[in-house]
Amino acid sequence: MTVLATTPAPPASCRDLPWASARERAHAAPAPLSARHVPLARAAGLTLADALRTPQPMPGFDTAAMDGYAVGAGPGPWRVRGIARAGGAWTGRPLDTGEAAEISTGAHVPVGARAVIPLEHTDRTGTHVYGPTPADGKHIRRTGEDAPADAPLAPAGTRIGPALLGLAAACGHDTLPVRLRPRVRVLVTGDELIHTGRPGPGQVRDALGPLLPPLIEALGGETAGVHHIPDRPIGSLATAVRTFSHDGADVTVVTGSTSVGVTDQLRILLADADARWVVDAVACRPGPPQLLAQLPDGHWMVGLPGNPFAALVAAHTLLAPLLAGLTGRPLPALPRIPLTGDIRTAPGRTRLIPVTWDGLAARPVGGHRPAFLHGAALADALAAVAPDWRPGHPAPLILLTG
Numbered sequence: 257m258t259v260l261a262t263t264p265a266p267p268a269s270c271r272d273l274p275w276a277s278a279r280e281r282a283h284a285a286p287a288p289l290s291a292r293h294v295p296l297a298r299a300a301g302l303t304l305a306d307a308l309r310t311p312q313p314m315p316g317f318d319t320a321a322m323d324g325y326a327v328g329a330g331p332g333p334w335r336v337r338g339i340a341r342a343g344g345a346w347t348g349r350p351l352d353t354g355e356a357a358e359i360s361t362g363a364h365v366p367v368g369a370r371a372v373i374p375l376e377h378t379d380r381t382g383t384h385v386y387g388p389t390p391a392d393g394k395h396i397r398r399t400g401e402d403a404p405a406d407a408p409l410a411p412a413g414t415r416i417g418p419a420l421l422g423l424a425a426a427c428g429h430d431t432l433p434v435r436l437r438p439r440v441r442v443l444v445t446g447d448e449l450i451h452t453g454r455p456g457p458g459q460v461r462d463a464l465g466p467l468l469p470p471l472i473e474a475l476g477g478e479t480a481g482v483h484h485i486p487d488r489p490i491g492s493l494a495t496a497v498r499t500f501s502h503d504g505a506d507v508t509v510v511t512g513s514t515s516v517g518v519t520d521q522l523r524i525l526l527a528d529a530d531a532r533w534v535v536d537a538v539a540c541r542p543g544p545p546q547l548l549a550q551l552p553d554g555h556w557m558v559g560l561p562g563n564p565f566a567a568l569v570a571a572h573t574l575l576a577p578l579l580a581g582l583t584g585r586p587l588p589a590l591p592r593i594p595l596t597g598d599i600r601t602a603p604g605r606t607r608l609i610p611v612t613w614d615g616l617a618a619r620p621v622g623g624h625r626p627a628f629l630h631g632a633a634l635a636d637a638l639a640a641v642a643p644d645w646r647p648g649h650p651a652p653l654i655l656l657t658g
């Protein structure tokens with residue numbers, strides 16, 4: 257007996273989708289999580305919910321780009337009238353023809369200055385400074401030269417990395433509008449699994465409990481707990497999902513329950529819960545039985561196959577785009593890189609293969625049977641090898657940054 261014989265089949269339009277379409281569907285399925293403001297110190301790794309704009313021009317004042325002398329019109333020598341140091345506005349009267357001010361890099365350039373002459377190009381004698389006649393504006397960063405006030409500097413959906421944090425601070429922001437990391441609960445199923453020590457006969461050491469939290473983090477999510485759920489009695493998975501339903505998670509990842517065996521409870525749960533199917537199986541290898549569905553209360557359910565490399569492939573196929581969609585990020589475009597090596601393509605399916613990439617070409621690592629993580633552990637990327645790929649032709653790469 258198989259369980260599917262007793263449960264309603266998901267719609268055919270969700271079934272056995274081409275790999276690229278499955279990614280697109282998983283990304284398009286969710287509405288982005290609601291936005292909130294967080295201090296800059298808590299924004300790293302989150303996603304901008306609105307465009308980042310600068311409230312004032314950048315730079316905000318005419319700024320010296322060199323230590324030296326700000327000089328007024330006319331040829332030198334110039335009479336040195338004062339000192340402009342970084343940190344204060346120039347409050348003196350404008351520089352006249354033949355006048356100069358000693359100036360530091362970053363200081364407010366006095367009104368009337370035509371340029372800054374670097375210190376090493378000048379000679380100072382008492383109250384006068386000598387130097388070559390500079391081109392107008394030389395070594396002055398003019399107000400608004402980088403960006404005018406209200407310029408959009410980064411669109412909504414941008415990942416907040418170190419440079420964006422620095423840019424936001426430079427604009428004068430203390431907080432940013434963000435979408436938080438979606439919270440992902442992990443339910444690892446499998447009565448054969450042990451969680452410490454070496455497996456004995458019939459036992460398998462759980463590889464996904466350790467693999468998934470850092471992967472979820474790298475994909476922009478936050479792990480809201482890893483729980484081990486028994487296969488029996490049937491219904492344990494549904495009980496667990498109900499029990500944890502108030503822990504605030506947005507997504508539940510279930511591993512090792514995607515197939516049609518009598519102990520694979522995920523499809524029963526989804527059918528009983530009247531879930532909305534988005535993806536039911538993907539035309540890829542490994543990992544075809546992966547799935548994505550939404551419970552009536554809006555909660556997302558992702559099914560990853562139990563075989564660990566298949567689960568990794570499925571997480572990059574469905575979970576990564578889902579998390580991008582939930583945070584309002586675009587679906588990452590995949591670089592297409594020439595792929596060499598002896599790779600068997602799969603008719604009608606995309607093969608996902610761990611590869612190294614030296615900057616020019618990608619090559620298979622090996623060690624990528626569905627249960628074996630050796631190749632993935634050493635790889636720079638997963639190559640998505642289409643059925644019509646030929647050696648040396650480009651293939652899309654998913655870079656393994658986590």
Ligand SMILES: Nc1nc2c(c(=O)[nH]1)N[C@H]1C(S)=C(S)[C@@H](COP(=O)(O)OP(=O)(O)OC[C@H]3O[C@@H](n4cnc5c(N)ncnc54)[C@H](O)[C@@H]3O)O[C@H]1N2
Nearest residue numbers: 446460461462463464512513514515520560561562563566
């Ligand atoms: N009649 C069919 N049987 C299977 C099909 C099918 O289409 N028809 N598909 C096969 C494929 S492909 C896969 S993949 C698996 C997926 O099955 P499940 O997701 O239900 O996973 P399990 O059967 O529980 O486990 C598969 C395999 O992986 C080991 N496993 C499970 N969890 C872990 C873990 N956390 N860490 C390490 N290893 C794990 C488990 O012991 C099994 O060896 O279904 C096929 N069958």
Ligand code: MOO
Nearest residue numbers: 542543563566626
């Ligand atoms: O997804 Mo399965 O065999 O391809 O592990």
